Amino acid sequence: MKTTNHLKTLSIYELRDKYLTKQLTPETVIANIISRAEEDSEYNIWITKPSLEWIYPYLERLKEMDPEQTPLWGIPFAIKDNIDLAGIPTTAGCAEFAYTPDADATVVLRLIEAGAIPVGKTNLDQFATGLVGTRSPYGETCNALNPDLISGGSSSGSAVAVARGLAAFALGTDTAGSGRVPAALNRLVGYKPSLGAWPVKGVVPACASLDCVTVFANSLEEALLVDEMARGFDGTDPWSQKINRRENSLPEKICLIENPEFFGPFADQYKEAWLKAVEKINKLNIPVEYIDSSYLSEAASILYEGPWVAERWADLGGFILENEGVAFPVTEEVLRSGAKAEFDAASLFKAMHKLQEYKQKAHQQFQNAVLMMPTSGGTWPRSMVRENPIETNSKMGLYTNHCNLLDLCSVAIPAPDAAENLPFGITLFSAKENEHFISGLADLFLNGVPSPVYESTTLVAVCGLHMRSFPLEKQMLEHGAEFVREAKTAPNYKMVKLPSTPPKPGLIRKNVDGTSFEIELWQMPLSEFGAFTVGIPVPLGIGKVELEDGSIVPGFICEGAAAEGAEDISYYGGWRYV
The missing domain is CATH 3.90.1300.10 (Amidase signature (AS) domain)
Incomplete structure (x- = not known):
């Protein structure tokens, strides 16, 4: 050859x-x-x-x-x-x-x-x-x-x-x-x-x-x-x-x-x-x-140097034990390593x-x-x-x-x-x-595909009517945003129901005794972010939202003064449940 x-x-x-x-x-x-x-x-x-x-x-x-x-x-x-x-x-x-x-x-x-x-x-x-x-x-x-x-x-x-x-x-x-x-x-x-x-x-x-x-x-x-x-x-x-x-x-x-x-x-x-x-x-x-x-x-070392090798033994160990010497020698050696007592x-x-x-x-x-x-x-x-x-x-x-x-x-x-x-x-x-x-x-x-000029994006934390299946989701899509994943805020917030038409949630940061809320993360082109932000009505706005994992992303927040006279709905854990 x-x-x-x-x-x-x-x-x-x-x-x-x-x-x-x-x-x-x-x-x-x-x-x-x-x-x-x-x-x-x-x-x-x-x-x-x-x-x-x-x-x-x-x-x-x-x-x-x-x-x-x-x-x-x-x-x-x-x-x-x-x-x-x-x-x-x-x-x-x-x-x-x-x-x-x-x-x-x-x-x-x-x-x-x-x-x-x-x-x-x-x-x-x-x-x-x-x-x-x-x-x-x-x-x-x-x-x-x-x-x-x-x-x-x-x-x-x-x-x-x-x-x-x-x-x-x-x-x-x-x-x-x-x-x-x-x-x-x-x-x-x-x-x-x-x-x-x-x-x-x-x-x-x-x-x-x-x-x-x-x-x-x-x-x-x-x-x-x-x-x-x-x-x-x-x-x-x-x-x-x-x-x-x-x-x-x-x-x-x-x-x-x-x-x-x-x-x-x-x-x-x-x-x-x-x-x-x-x-x-x-x-x-x-x-x-x-x-x-x-x-x-x-992480990689866990696969063959840790207990994950026992998963192979769990599936094939019975065959190996019942058929001594049948498997390729080096393969049998690897499989048998999964039977070590240390992998409990x-x-x-x-x-x-x-x-x-x-x-x-x-x-x-x-x-x-x-x-x-x-x-x-x-x-x-x-x-x-x-x-x-x-x-x-x-x-x-x-x-x-x-x-x-x-x-x-x-x-x-x-x-x-x-x-x-x-x-x-x-x-x-x-x-x-x-x-x-x-x-x-x-x-x-x-x-070397002719790709669009590289465009930076930003995450946006969404907690209310802009979430999927809600009336303002279309605004996210109109501004080129794509849903990324569901997430939760850090337990540092309260949520109120604003007396607007239709009602909207207001996410307000607290120093103590806060709650964690379910939100959505969307990814939006930076070229659209400014125009999107301008259209948000008071008392809402875009600020920094802390997530459960400690990361901080731009997202919907509410002025603290809006809490006066508004219904506290924190116990729901998120707008979807209101």
Whole structure:
């Protein structure tokens, strides 16, 4: 096998165009994939490889669909083999564990209903435990551009299938970085939505409370198209959440880490590539701030050095104990670490409480910001990973492990290569409600999209008729404001009912014996803020409102004199309950 810098990849949009103009048929595409999969057999991409025998029913199903009304009509995709495809064994990288599901995983079903064609189940680090792509009895998955290097894991086969042109996109999973590291090492986009945004029903759990289904694609636009099809609440999935991704927009600032660590035999090339990416970021006309990221590393250590590893053991321990010596040796070693006596209930709660501190800090820090980090600080030849499987794998999670623990969304995108056939990537992170920020910034970084001149915004604390579903919400929308989240004030206020028509609440600060009130936080362009403020009638106005978490934001307040003769409604706890 030789290195190659030019891969024949498949594009969702190009395929759709050729299908609609009758230049190509799905049958021809699938036949080509089956042929090329045989040619690439040494890459160890597949556990269930492409075969017309089982793909044929999906081709036949296309005849019942309108290609113009079905967004993924005829688009081939690969599925990591810890995600269920009805009638095809799910192995999770272990033949003895295998079972044949009767139903598709929810995300798989949604993609098939959108017209996509599953073409194979891909290799992975066994039980999704690893970030290197070498921990599989089905063979080490080779890097798509340089087969001597690791592919990254655990979603190894999924990434390489897309990079080698054997699928237009592929599903992976991500607990500690498995949907991002393989993207970076194979020059792909890896999109990891917020926890729960994509259902995980039909996925073999690694750490059920942290698992995400992810997508690998050749472009951001194609990854987001798949996201549109896969996203959505599933009432039969206990981890599912209703999380909408808003239209792409840019953050107020970009957070960077100082002096990131680089490792492995290509550390110098990776460092140089990082500096080039930072230089590019600094030219985007968005404020850049360097932050202390030590708490992110401390949070990340909880995943494998703390009691969270016991969650893996809770799901897979029974199988390991009943099947001694069946699992890949290094995988079994990692899983068994979850059975240590030190990981008792008390240690779990201590870790949960510490993690909650870190989570709160992260969501405040990235409320209107995006964090950029290297996706990986280096890579390794597969031979070096064999010699030192634990340390090399651990290094690969340096900039990924914190993400799901802190309930962040992220997207891994390619940056200029570190060297020929040596891809380098960055990852953008933000709070779970900010997927529009990471996609907007990724779009600007990758495509140089003509974006509107950067416009600063401000939070506005709203406590009355300007809240959602109330009569003056329209004023917020007219001034370009967007709802951010619900919040509470610090317990330093009273609320009165003003004798206006219609009645309005007045939030008044008190020095002692105050109350905390439920409010809403909205984000408004500064260019609109002045005009909005001018229209607020006395005795109301905009001042500084202290929130429950100690932060201070602009918001509606009321003159103290207005309390005279007004009804004190503090006991309600908020205007919605009056």
